[in-house]
Each structure stands twice: as structure tokens, then as C-alpha cells.
């Protein structure tokens with residue numbers, strides 16, 4: 001589904017270009033859940049941003065294919081329309097746009113890209129209700145503005161709700177667990193598990209092994225200094241929890 | 257000497273009425289507003305006149321009227337597009353049109369169409385021009401203790417005319433009465449039109465009025481709107497000025513708050529693109545104590561459009577415990593759009609709460625990206641964000657039917673579906 005080969009990406013800042021991704025490779029197939037862990041500032045969110053097409057990054061080397069297409073040729077909206085979804089680490093507040101209007105626009109734009117008509121209003125409402133239940137979100141949120149004035153946890157829950165509404169092929173969850181209380185964590189994880197199928201895939205970025213007790217990954221990758229330096233199964237997450245990142249850092253130094 | 261002034265001089269001998277004559281003489285004296293005048297610094301009045309508009313005396317105007325009368329299907333279509341009520345007063349090219357109008361019968365509501373000349377001599381060219389030439393207008397008198405639930409709609413419909421269409425309205429709302437009025441400014445041809453209109457409103461003790469100005473006349477419709485409101489004690493008056501499409505538009509909105517515990521609300525939206533130009537000038541005179549005024553104007557400026565906002569609040573010495581708030585916020589969608597905004601506070605009392613603020617911003621990239629990341633194309637995403645910016649003003653519109661209509665219309669203009 002997703003093939004990232006030797007990806008180098010830099011960000012242009014006032015002090016010139018700064019390379020953040022330094023030769024990252026990753027392959028994700030349908031039906032798989034991948035976890036990416038790693039210290040702060042190693043480029044996890046940058047990877048998510050580059051994949052979803054955020055402006056301001058230069059891809060200097062490498063390739064990214066999504067369902068056989070060169071992802072980098074597509075606009076952010078086209079990527080989403082093809083089935084790529086990012087649950088943002090920091091969801092954006094959009095005062096003035098209600099969740100209902102926002103998601104109706106998203107659903108209809110995605111349908112339009114597939115040559116389908118707009119979703120009938122009652123079908124849309126039904127879908128909203130159903131998916132809200134999945135993440136145990138209160139109905140008030142239908143008419144509330146997108147993320148505006150939500151608590152940290154509510155914002156994260158809203159990301160998963162949006163994911164459920166749009167039913168993507170590949171979802172990247174960037175620290176969706178941080179800021180969630182214990183109950184919310186379980187609810188969100190259950191939501192994700194219910195959405196798992198043989199056809200879709202998840203990349204879960206997290207700092208905590210705890211989430212992976214609920215969403216059991218097929219692969220765990222450790223990212224450090226712009227690339228994946230170690231991959232393993234779910235036990236790797238336990239090992240990291242126990243030993244921290246120092247041994248990983250040494251590992252990468254040796255490699256360089 | 258400008259063409260307009262010479263036309264005015266030619267008309268002078270034709271005018272019989274003494275007040276009208278005095279007004280015309282005064283207009284000639286005052287001269288056409290120029291950009292050297294501080295109040296006209298950003299609005300080039302001659303740009304309207306250059307399109308060939310001329311003032312025409314009532315007598316000459318009716319001849320034109322009959323020429324254009326034919327089937328009324330187009331007018332009806334435009335009315336239906338907006339109308340949410342059965343109380344309707346329609347002017348076509350400045351003349352009351354009884355066939356298109358309908359109005360509730362109520363012993364305490366009196367309606368005349370009139371062109372009564374105001375006896376006030378002013379120092380304003382457009383007011384004097386209106387005094388001398390106004391062809392028609394409404395005189396609406398609502399008695400005491402009358403609650404009118406349905407919106408009263410006034411349509412100013414224009415079609416091919418090189419006349420400066422001039423109307424004069426007077427609205428009197430009695431004690432404890434409640435009324436909601438909506439004015440629709442419509443021009444249905446590609447041919448330019450120009451309306452110079454004056455409205456005086458008196459809001460008596462404890463009366464509640466809402467006035468909606470819906471300016472959606474297309475890009476060749478020019479308006480100079482002059483609205484003057486006098487408020488008595490404990491009255492509440494809200495004026496919503498919604499400028500959606502137009503050529504050059506200038507809205508003067510002035511309040512004299514003469515009774516204690518009165519509330520004044522001004523709510524404005526201007527949605528501009530291409531070369532559109534809207535100049536909003538508001539003035540609230542707080543003449544007495546314990547009153548409140550609230551003002552929110554929001555502008556969206558695209559293309560090479562120009563917005564002007566000048567909001568003045570005067571708090572007289574007697575007006576202690578005044579609360580006056582003003583905010584003008586602008587969203588600039590293009591580098592070629594211009595906004596000139598100027599709050600003016602003149603406070604002569606010491607125990608008052610006044611605040612004002614003006615901002616201009618652009619669409620946030622992070623918001624745009626968030627929408628795109630959900631599959632929403634850039635154009636629709638921008639439309640949604642602009643709509644969101646406007647929403648605050650639209651949400652302030654209390655009349656639900658009208659609010660829904662406006663939401664639909666704004667969505668249509670922004671090419672989004674809701």
C-alpha cells in the first residue's frame with residue numbers, strides 16, 4: 001500500500017535548509033498496523049506532514065508510492081481523496097465551521113472525486129450519529145465548531161471521529177494517545193480496532209507502550225535522527241519502555 | 257465646474273417648493289464631494305457620476321417609468337428570491353409600485369408613499385440632493401403598543417436608468433412597539449444604476465426595532481445610503497448592513513441616543529471582490545447617561561476591492577456610565593485589496609467604558625491545510641473559511657427566515673454547499 005524508499009526531506013527556515021528526514025524507508029501493506037516510536041524531535045510528525053502534502057518541505061531524495069502512485073505528485077486533497085488520513089498531533093481549530101458542515105464538505109468532495117453524487121442529507125446524519133457512537137462523542141459536537149474550544153482530549157477524539165467518517169485506506173495517527181485520559185484512551189483504541197479490516201492499514205506514532213496494549217501492532221519501528229534505525233514486533237515497544245532510547249542512539253551512532 | 261453642478265443649476269428654475277429650492281441652492285453651494293474632503297478621502301464620488309447619472313425631477317421621471325412598465329415577471333422573480341414575508345413595499349426605479357406591493361391592514365400602522373421634503377438644512381451634499389430630487393419613499397408610522405411579527409420588506413428595484421434614483425423614507429415607531437424591517441437593494445440589469453437614499457427613523461420609549469439592509473444589486477449598482485436614527489429611553493435598535501454585491505457603496509449610519517438605558521446595535525458585513533468598493537461610516541452620539549452601543553463590522557476583501565470603515569463614537573459629558581464597544585475585522589484575500597479602517601472615539605464623560613479594535617488578517621495556512629487534508633479542494637476550503645469568518649455577523653441576525661436566506665446566498669457567492 002505504502003512504499004517509502006530512502007526519503008530525504010528538508011525544511012527551509014531562516015537559517016537555510018535543514019534536513020529532517022535523512023533516508024527513511026518503510027513499507028506498509030493492507031491489513032497491517034505499524035507503530036513508530038522515537039525521541040522528541042526525530043522527525044515523526046515531519047514524516048506525517050510530508051506524506052500528507054503539507055507545504056514547506058523539500059524532498060531531496062527518495063520516493064513515496066501510495067497504491068502504486070507517486071504520492072508526491074498529488075495535492076493534499078487528492079491524497080486524502082485517494083484514502084490517506086492523518087490524525088493530527090495538534091488538531092487545528094476552525095471557528096465558524098461546524099463539524100457537520102466540515103465533514104459534509106469532506107465527504108462530498110471525496111465522493112465527487114470518485115464521480116459520485118453528494119451524500120443524501122439523512123444518510124449523512126445517520127453516518128454521523130453512528131460514528132459518533134463509535135468514539136462515544138456527545139451529539140452536541142455535530143453543531144459545534146471544528147475543534148474550537150475543545151479540551152485536548154476532545155480534539156483527539158474528534159480526529160478519530162473524522163477518521164471513522166472518511167473511512168481511509170491508510171491512517172496515520174500522530175500521538176493520538178497523548179492528552180487522553182485512561183477511559184478516553186480505551187474508547188479511542190477500541191474505535192480504531194473496530195475500524196481495522198484486511199483492506200486498510202494504520203501507522204501509529206506514539207511515545208507510550210500503553211496504547212499498544214490496546215492497538216496491537218504488527219510491527220514496531222524506532223525512529224531516530226530522521227530515519228528508522230530499528231524494527232521489530234510488539235515486544236520492541238516493551239523493550240523501549242524498559243531501557244529508554246540511549247541504546248538506540250548508540251546503535252545509530254555505530255551505524256554511522 | 258462639474259457637469260452635475262451645471263445640471264443642478266439648470267433645474268433650479270423648475271423647482272416650485274421653497275424648501276426644495278433652498279436645498280438645491282445649498283447643494284450647488286456645497287459642491288460635489290471631493291477626495292480632499294476628509295470624509296471622502298477614500299471614496300471617489302465622481303467615479304459614480306462618470307457613469308453618466310443625472311438627477312431628474314419627479315415630473316420628468318414618471319415619463320420614464322411608464323416606458324419601462326411591462327410584464328412584471330422579472331421583478332417578481334427577484335422579490336421571490338429574497339422575500340420571506342407578506343408585508344412588502346416595492347419601489348421600481350424610485351417609484352412606489354402598488355401591484356407588486358402588499359401590506360397588512362392594522363389600525364395603528366399607517367403607510368404612505370411620500371416624497372415629503374425634510375425642512376432640515378444640512379451641510380451634506382447628498383442629503384440636499386436628496387431633498388431636492390427625492391421622487392418617493394415610505395412614511396411608515398407605527399402606533400404605540402403594536403407588535404408586528406412579520407418582517408416588513410422594502411424592495412428598491414432598479415433597471416436600466418441613467419437617473420440618480422432618490423428615495424426618502426421616514427419611519428416612526430411608537431412607544432412599546434416592536435417592528436422588523438428589511439430593505440433590499442436590487443438591480444437586475446447589466447446596466448449601471450445609482451440610488452441615493454435617505455431614511456430617518458424614530459424609535460420611541462421602550463420600542464424595539466431591527467433594520468436589515470441587504471445590498472445585493474450586482475457589480476454595477478451604486479448606492480449612497482444615509483440612515484439617521486433617533487432613540488428614546490429604554491429603546492433597542494439594531495441595524496444590520498449586509499453588503500454582498502455592488503459597485504460603489506457608501507453607507508452612512510448615524511444614531512442619536514437621546515434617552516437613558518437605550519441599546520444600540522450595529523452589525524455589518526461586506527463581501528467584496530473585483531473592483532467593488534464599500535465605505536461604511538457610522539456615528540453614535542451618546543447624548544445621555546446609562547446607554548450601551550455595540551458595533552461589529554466584518555469585511556472580506558478579494559480582488560482589487562476597497563473597504564473603508566470609519567466608526568465614530570461620541571460620548572457627551574452628560575453621558576456617564578456609557579458602555580460603547582466597537583470592532584472592525586477584515587479578512588484580506590488578495591494582495592491588491594485595500595482596507596482603510598479608522599475608529600474615532602470622542603469622550604467627554606469620565607465614567608464610561610469604551611473599547612474599539614480593528615484587525616486585518618489573512619486565511620490561515622494551517623486551517624487551509626487541515627481542510628485539504630480531509631479531502632476538501634483548495635477553492636472549497638477557502639470558501640468554507642471565508643464563510644466561517646462571516647458567520648459571526650450572520651449569526652447575529654435574529655430573524656431566522658432572513659438569516660437562512662442570507663446563509664444560502666453567501667454560500668452561493670462563495671461557491672460552497674452547506
Ligand SMILES: Nc1ncnc2c1ncn2[C@@H]1O[C@H](COP(=O)(O)OP(=O)(O)OP(=O)(O)O)[C@@H](O)[C@H]1O
Nearest residue numbers: 011013018020038039040041042043044045046047
Ligand atoms: N518550521 C520549522 N523550522 C525549523 N525546524 C523545524 C520546523 N518544523 C520542525 N522543525 C524541526 O524538525 C525536527 C523534527 O520535528 P518533528 O515535529 O517531526 O519531531 P517529532 O519526532 O514529531 O517530535 P515529537 O515527538 O516531539 O512530536 C525538530 O527538531 C523540529 O524542531
Ligand SMILES: [Mg+2]
Nearest residue numbers: 044045046089
Ligand atoms: Mg510529533
